[in-house]
Amino acid sequence: MKGRFIVFEGIDGSGKKTMCSHTEKLLTGKGLTIHRYEYPDYKSPWGAIIHEFLHGKIELDVGVQFLTYATDIIKDQAHMKTHLEQGWVISDRYITSTVAFQCAHGFPLEQAREFMKIFSFLKPDIIFFLKVNPETGKERKKAQKGNLDRHEAATGFLKEVNHMYHLLMDEGFLIRKWIEIDASRDLQQVTARITSEIENIIRD
Template structure:
């Protein structure tokens, strides 16, 4: 039996990494093998370049950035497919939905972004958990986590993050590239969010 492909999405400060960790532990407690991926992958050459852009060390055009994010994910495509075929549940903290949302908010064509993603040949996503957090809360959390001087160029731009949220809403309304999208109120507590994720895993 093939494993599930589960994606956790949302803007910066939504608590994606925290919820991915909790869900991994829940699935493993049920005897399942879980493979976890997170993007951008800063250990890769592509991720390093993305990080340099985010912290304003280099400048990239929006189309260059879109392709860089996508290549960072494509490098793992075969591993992800193999994990699923082996029966492992695959849990991804941010996937190509983020790439479409962030780069569309930055000026890349939304429709073109979706067409590129369809060409990747990824298996359909079992479920996308979209943690929808208000931008003000997102920014407060990131400043508290990193300090005001260490937030990256996306995390510190309120108008940009608002536009990213709108693109996420559009992807969800279209049920893009997933069997199911589940929107969760990101202003709820960690425990409440993890409980809602668990309830919607079936």
């Protein structure tokens, strides 16, 4: 079976990591080889810079933010391509996250589109947008980790990020197949919806 590429997007506290783990368990249970990615990749040099930025230790203008987040993803493209030849890839955030967050910060969307033309990013088979309001996401992250980084704590900013995600989804940014999931619903309901969509991909 040809490897598939699944991306989970959404603001902080939307349940991306939980759904990535659920999807991995579902697919490995069917005997498939799974490779997982998560962005930012805090083990990378670019991820380390992002960590410093998110925790207020350094400041980056919006252009540098965009390039740093994007480079953190570009570095993995060759490995990701190999992994897709070997099995399935699941990613917690992707370049679509960079565009949503940094354009919400003020990076011009048209420049982001031009950037995408220069770098041929691997295209996912499906992008799940886990939609949750910032207040709910903030409460979840606070319960999970206590202290919040600058993005997790910025309710107004996260509302703008959600708006950017809707713009990207409506225009079919990167791919046409975006599926919006109401991530504020009961975990079992969200999991059931994801399972149904993944089963459809397997049948295809």
